[in-house]
Amino acid sequence: MRKDLAADLESGRTLPAPWYTDRSALERELERIFRRSWQYAGAAADLVGEGAFLTVRAGRVPIVLARGRDGELRGFINVCRHRGSELVLEERGCRRTLQCHYHAWTYDLDGSLRAAPGSAAEEGFDRAEFSLLPVAVGEWGPWVFVNPDPQAAPLAEALGGLPAILEAAGLDLAALRPREGARYDIAANWKVVVDNYLECYHCPVAHPAFADLIDLANYTVEEYGNFSVQGGPLRTSAGNGEAPYRVRAGVEEGVYVLLFPNFAINVYPGPGNVSLNVFEPVDERRTVARYQYFFADAVPEDEVREFMEFVDQIQHEDTVLCESVQRGLESGCFDQGRLLLSRESALRHFQRQVLAAVDG
Numbered sequence: 001m002r003k004d005l006a007a008d009l010e011s012g013r014t015l016p017a018p019w020y021t022d023r024s025a026l027e028r029e030l031e032r033i034f035r036r037s038w039q040y041a042g043a044a045a046d047l048v049g050e051g052a053f054l055t056v057r058a059g060r061v062p063i064v065l066a067r068g069r070d071g072e073l074r075g076f077i078n079v080c081r082h083r084g085s086e087l088v089l090e091e092r093g094c095r096r097t098l099q100c101h102y103h104a105w106t107y108d109l110d111g112s113l114r115a116a117p118g119s120a121a122e123e124g125f126d127r128a129e130f131s132l133l134p135v136a137v138g139e140w141g142p143w144v145f146v147n148p149d150p151q152a153a154p155l156a157e158a159l160g161g162l163p164a165i166l167e168a169a170g171l172d173l174a175a176l177r178p179r180e181g182a183r184y185d186i187a188a189n190w191k192v193v194v195d196n197y198l199e200c201y202h203c204p205v206a207h208p209a210f211a212d213l214i215d216l217a218n219y220t221v222e223e224y225g226n227f228s229v230q231g232g233p234l235r236t237s238a239g240n241g242e243a244p245y246r247v248r249a250g251v252e253e254g255v256y257v258l259l260f261p262n263f264a265i266n267v268y269p270g271p272g273n274v275s276l277n278v279f280e281p282v283d284e285r286r287t288v289a290r291y292q293y294f295f296a297d298a299v300p301e302d303e304v305r306e307f308m309e310f311v312d313q314i315q316h317e318d319t320v321l322c323e324s325v326q327r328g329l330e331s332g333c334f335d336q337g338r339l340l341l342s343r344e345s346a347l348r349h350f351q352r353q354v355l356a357a358v359d360g
């Protein structure tokens, strides 16, 4: 552990600018964070039935998830053992086997190599040596997670007390179904995007609609092992026709969770709704925010639209902020910032985790 940097973080200073601008910093994080942590993959509802598959990336590791004939959900490195082509190119679908589009090596849904054209005539070729490489898979309610490290501790350990916190907030995970997706390209380092997510100090300035909905005077931030939780109650004026979307009974508070490293769960007041964000690094100065919306079946389509427009507006406001921070970090005129720990302590929590993972 870099002693002085750890002490800097404790005193409210931030990670230095090169952590956000240098290719080598991102390489380090891809290796030491993204190759060994649990990351959101997709909706369990998209992986029902034999042969259902989904492809996803954990950092730069391509992964394919597939439901086997035995009903088990497995994950593999999505790279063919023959010459290294990506194996499954489609985002999702249903297949009887995983067949490579290059030379048609064909893998069973359990990852074993079933056929390689012409290999019978090949001396010393043993199919058993070329199974797909497994990764760890975990499920939580309607959500599926992957960890490129097949020896990873179970997902439940990474989640800790988080499921109980969401349940206590009144969210019924079992009632949620995936409804819509969205994708935002942000010209900023993935940690700029996560940092921005982790404080609402900027909300009154940058998100007027959010500030009208949530009572920011009673906004709280709590830190736990692998995640942090922020949120606040509905403003008393919201829900009386002034809210940006229709707020009715259900969850009463806004709850916003960041699970290390790059997964956010947003629960807004009202009937069963969750928007998930995965902040995926593209390179050291570009991030994709992948959104997936889940709603209870009872939420009608027009309310879904209204809600998505509300969230879309907030994301556009955040994109402007993140991109301006990235330009500032790259100016050569800024090294470390100074957090207001009464408002921004969740950033320190996140940055501590980054530092520990990179140095550990």
Ligand code: FES
Pocket: 080, 081, 082, 083, 084, 085, 100, 101, 102, 103, 104, 105
């Ligand atoms: S690279 Fe997949 S079959 Fe050749």
Ligand SMILES: [Fe+2]
Pocket: 196, 197, 202, 203, 206, 207, 317, 318
């Ligand atoms: Fe924001």
